[in-house]
Amino acid sequence: MSDMMIRIEKVCKTYxxxxxxxxxxxxxxxxxxxxxxxxxxxxxxxxxxxxxxxxSLNGLQEIDSGAIFIxxxxxxxxxxxxxxxRSQVGMVFQHFNLYQHKTAFENIVLPQTxxxxxxxxxxxxxxxxLLNKVGIPDLGGNYPSMLSGGQQQRVAIARSLAMKPKVMLxxxxxxALDPETVGGVLELxxxxxxxxxxxxxxxxxxxxAREAADRVIFMDAGAIIEENTPDQxxxxxxxxxxxxxxxxxx
Amino acid sequence: xxxxxxxxxxxxxxxPFLLQGLWTTFKISIVAIFFGSMLGFILGVLKTLQIYPLExxxxxxxxxxxxxxxxxxxxxxxxxFPSFNISWLNFxxxxxxxxxxxxxxxxxxxxxxxxxxxxxxxxxxxxxxxxGMTKAQAYRYVILPQALKMTIxxxxxxxVIVIKSTAVLSVIGIAELTRQGEVAIMRMPGDIxxxxxxxxxxxxxxxxxVLRFSKWAETRFGSIGIDLK
Ligand SMILES: Nc1ncnc2c1ncn2[C@@H]1O[C@H](COP(=O)(O)OP(=O)(O)OP(=O)(O)O)[C@@H](O)[C@H]1O
Ligand SMILES: [Mg+2]
Numbered sequence: 001m002s003d004m005m006i007r008i009e010k011v012c013k014t015y016x017x018x019x020x021x022x023x024x025x026x027x028x029x030x031x032x033x034x035x036x037x038x039x040x041x042x043x044x045x046x047x048x049x050x051x052x053x054x055x056s057l058n059g060l061q062e063i064d065s066g067a068i069f070i071x072x073x074x075x076x077x078x079x080x081x082x083x084x085x086r087s088q089v090g091m092v093f094q095h096f097n098l099y100q101h102k103t104a105f106e107n108i109v110l111p112q113t114x115x116x117x118x119x120x121x122x123x124x125x126x127x128x129x130l131l132n133k134v135g136i137p138d139l140g141g142n143y144p145s146m147l148s149g150g151q152q153q154r155v156a157i158a159r160s161l162a163m164k165p166k167v168m169l170x171x172x173x174x175x176a177l178d179p180e181t182v183g184g185v186l187e188l189x190x191x192x193x194x195x196x197x198x199x200x201x202x203x204x205x206x207x208x209a210r211e212a213a214d215r216v217i218f219m220d221a222g223a224i225i226e227e228n229t230p231d232q233x234x235x236x237x238x239x240x241x242x243x244x245x246x247x248x249x250x
Numbered sequence: 251x252x253x254x255x256x257x258x259x260x261x262x263x264x265x266p267f268l269l270q271g272l273w274t275t276f277k278i279s280i281v282a283i284f285f286g287s288m289l290g291f292i293l294g295v296l297k298t299l300q301i302y303p304l305e306x307x308x309x310x311x312x313x314x315x316x317x318x319x320x321x322x323x324x325x326x327x328x329x330x331f332p333s334f335n336i337s338w339l340n341f342x343x344x345x346x347x348x349x350x351x352x353x354x355x356x357x358x359x360x361x362x363x364x365x366x367x368x369x370x371x372x373x374x375x376x377x378x379x380x381x382g383m384t385k386a387q388a389y390r391y392v393i394l395p396q397a398l399k400m401t402i403x404x405x406x407x408x409x410v411i412v413i414k415s416t417a418v419l420s421v422i423g424i425a426e427l428t429r430q431g432e433v434a435i436m437r438m439p440g441d442i443x444x445x446x447x448x449x450x451x452x453x454x455x456x457x458x459x460v461l462r463f464s465k466w467a468e469t470r471f472g473s474i475g476i477d478l479k
Contacts, residue, residue, distance in 0.1 A: 060379065101396050114391055
């Protein structure tokens with residue numbers, strides 16, 4: 001009924017680490033939603049809880065309280081088939097996390113055959129298409145160790161797309177890349193956004209945020225401090241913390 | 251010249267006899283490695299599942315086996331188990347040797363498999379779970395294939411430890427290589443030094459290729475730095 005793809009309701013998460021005296025409140029009563037087809041960029045200083053928020057969206061990180069729904073399905077409900085849900089939510093990591101013992105091509109094939117039970121032939125056809133789409137049609141036979149960071153990230157994106165996800169989550173997908181390869185990966189992400197993919201993107205690339213985002217969320221100390229359209233946010237930040245943050249990075 | 255002829259005579263006489271012993275050593279070590287590895291693999295995987303009571307139980311098992319000499323374990327399996335009056339625990343000496351050596355082997359293999367699994371970066375597991383693989387699928391298709399490769403070099407070292415441990419089996423009358431040598435020495439006590447050297451050479455011929463393989467595997471698959479002491 002609603003066009004909400006992701007619903008985040010009063011989510012709290014505290015990390016208790018033995019080696020630290022104070023527990024860390026990584027998410028502090030976060031409420032928000034992302035509409036179908038919307039591209040939301042999440043920014044904020046280091047340690048503000050961006051990764052924790054993103055990882056809680058597909059249940060990779062358990063939360064203490066609150067609720068999260070993906071396309072109406074609760075992530076936190078014990079009865080939810082979390083594996084099915086995860087197969088519909090693509091996640092791209094800072095360090096790519098390609099399966100090290102598989103070629104680029106097999107990285108894209110494996111989740112399709114194992115999780116979606118697609119036939120080998122179908123999975124291979126899709127993998128070939130996607131290698132084309134992400135701009136490395138000739139590198140399918142390479143192992144991850146034989147690919148540059150940018151190429152690995154393209155494979156990782158293709159691997160996620162092969163699952164035909166409803167949502168894509170990007171956690172600093174370009175932070176570990178050489179400057180000259182960042183552009184190509186951002187270009188790819190922009191293309192996905194233009195195709196109507198629902199995206200939650202944690203990034204330090206303010207240029208990308210400005211151009212590709214429908215909305216920018218600014219987090220600090222586990223809370224959403226401010227959200228706005230990119231133009232409004234960058235030209236006219238409301239909170240002092242956002243102003244400080246932007247002054248530091250721009 | 252005469253000295254040489256005499257030694258050659260010993261070699262000539264003893265070789266078939268010692269080869270028999272080597273064959274027994276080989277059989278027992280292979281079977282123990284096989285069952286010990288299977289058991290160790292299962293326990294190693296279970297140890298990484300982060301199920302607390304199970305982990306405690308396995309650690310206790312490891313402490314018991316790693317914290318006592320193999321000879322004592324052998325005595326327990328051969329002499330103490332039968333006193334439980336459970337018929338299938340009433341092992342003959344060969345079975346007792348294989349069972350105790352398999353358990354002994356499994357304690358090393360468990361540690362190796364668990365360490366190798368822990369050495370696979372967490373990103374691999376996250377990338378598997380986030381596409382919707384179950385934990386079992388992540389293990390089967392991503393984590394274990396990477397971990398098992400890392401177990402190859404230390405497994406070869408364990409193999410050598412097991413081969414050398416079979417020497418202890420002479421105490422329960424198994425005619426393995428050391429035992430055969432001792433029998434020979436009883437017949438020719440004057441040549442004790444020479445015969446022991448001969449035994450050492452036989453062991454060396456068995457262990458050396460395995461050690462070489464281990465070295466090669468380490469350069470090929472990398473080391474995870476497991477201490478096998
Ligand atoms: N697994 C964990 N165990 C303990 N504390 C954690 C864990 N993960 C994150 N934290 C802590 O929670 C807080 C939020 O971390 P998070 O990784 O979500 O921040 P972030 O905004 O993604 O930061 P960055 O920009 O550096 O990636 C930090 O203080 C961090 O130290
Ligand atoms: Mg982060």
